[in-house]
Amino acid sequence: MNKNLDTILAIDNIEVMYDGVISALHDVTLSVPKGNIVALLGGNGAGKSTTLKAVSTMLASERGKVTKGSIRYDGHLIKNQNPTDMVRLGMVQVLEGRRCFGHLTVEENIISGAYSRKLSKQEIKNELEKIYNYFNRIKDRRKSQAGFTSGGEQQMIAVARAMMAKPKMLLLDEPSMGLAPQLVAEIFNIVRELNQKEGVSILLAEQNTNVALRNADYGYIIETGHVMLEGTAESLLKDEKVKELYLGISKEGRKNFRDVLREESA
């Protein structure tokens, strides 16, 4: 995709290192058009979370650093911002593994998402009601301690909490992780609804290629810190290599794109 006026996020050729030595991303370039859902696909350790954390600036707290390339978000060059700045700019990351505040109630969790905004009690109440409309399932559990809710409910809490910050863009890290297919579908329906009704742009990291592409507009596939393939969700779903490697229709011995490309060139 070329950079046009309607791009909300443009990652240009970034390299990321952890601890100054471990190189996790080599040359990742991707962009998210305003109002779109873009999927970032790849196996464990491919660099999906690292990419999202580079954007949200959460990398710094893990001794990671963008050592090359640039990230532009909504007219800002992302450089010395911290996560609080990014949330104020309307960019919120939902971390891998949901990370609810276990000792807080469901409702306290969600309210905590509004920390960066200056809202009155009444405004918070209104916002809450608006958000519960999308997340009916957790509305009934608002007074429960979040640590005792189910995995699916915790994922909803985490997304609802992020929505309380009134984001322009959400970074979702593996929302389907460890959930039953029915719940995954439920969560993706909510994500699409939020995208359509609230106009939130979404960058979605997933290992569940099938579900992700069915809900996204565009997709990128990364392996060991390199973008291997990109295309519209539709074209990726039809792509033979993607089918073979990521949609579970695999021949023996070929585990990733690199192998396939090597075989083909041999």
Place this chain on the structure above:
Amino acid sequence: MTEFLFFIEVVVAGLLSGTMYSLVALGFVLIYKASSTFNFAQGAMVFFAVLAFVGFMELGIPFIPAFFVTVLLMVLVGFCTERLVLNPLMNQSEDTLLMATIGLGFVLEGLAQAAWGVEVRRLDLGIGDFPIEWIIDNLGLFVSALDLTAGLVAAGMITVLALMFKYTKMGLGLRAVADDPGAASSIGIPLKNIMLLVWSAAGVVALVAGMMWGARAGVQFALVDLALKALPVLIIGGFSSIPGAIIGGLIIGASEKVLEVYLGPFFGGAIEGWAPYVLAIFFLLYRPEGLFGEKIIRRV
């Protein structure tokens, strides 16, 4: 009957002095929750705060302004600690942080003595360490006015802090950070501000405790050790539990007085100093997570 009344008196005095342990332990819990480190500098903060307060009074500043100036000073200490010690060490191991707080303790002790000298000061709060007549007349108990004041002040502060955690935005932020600093940061809760809040609160707690203790025994270096009695309190109550800090403080306060009075003579007295640690060791052996050690909630 008089035997029993005497026992009650001992327990009441113990509980009243225990509230102050609870308050100081609460200062530890706050910092422990926000940064997972045991703040070994808390004792030094008590010493530093009350010495500063007495120092300001000696300059002729009246009681109330001197109190608030010292509160500001303790907020400044919290600010410097966050900026100069904790922030640079962010993402380091908990051991590193622990060493840093020990170092900070030495710095504060040194600074305090450099600025205000080493001799024991008297601090007169205008409240005597005498029994209150009304209580003698009505309940037949001897309860010291100073004990009662200290107990009420500590209980009041604990209540205010507990309400703040539960009902204010900052309190919500603090509880969120205590649960998961990474997740808190991801939704825009500024960890720096929360740290500053926690260290300031611990500073004010240190000042109040220092004033109450200093009024009884003089403002002196021994306050550092007195404040470290929060350690057995926390072992008993559980390091991350606010109710644990409160109950633990009361248990230590009451039991050390009872032991002192009834067993002290067999050990040649002054067992108050070490009895709490013996109690704590029993807990370490039989209930290492403390009375209120929090259930670890497994994240699905």
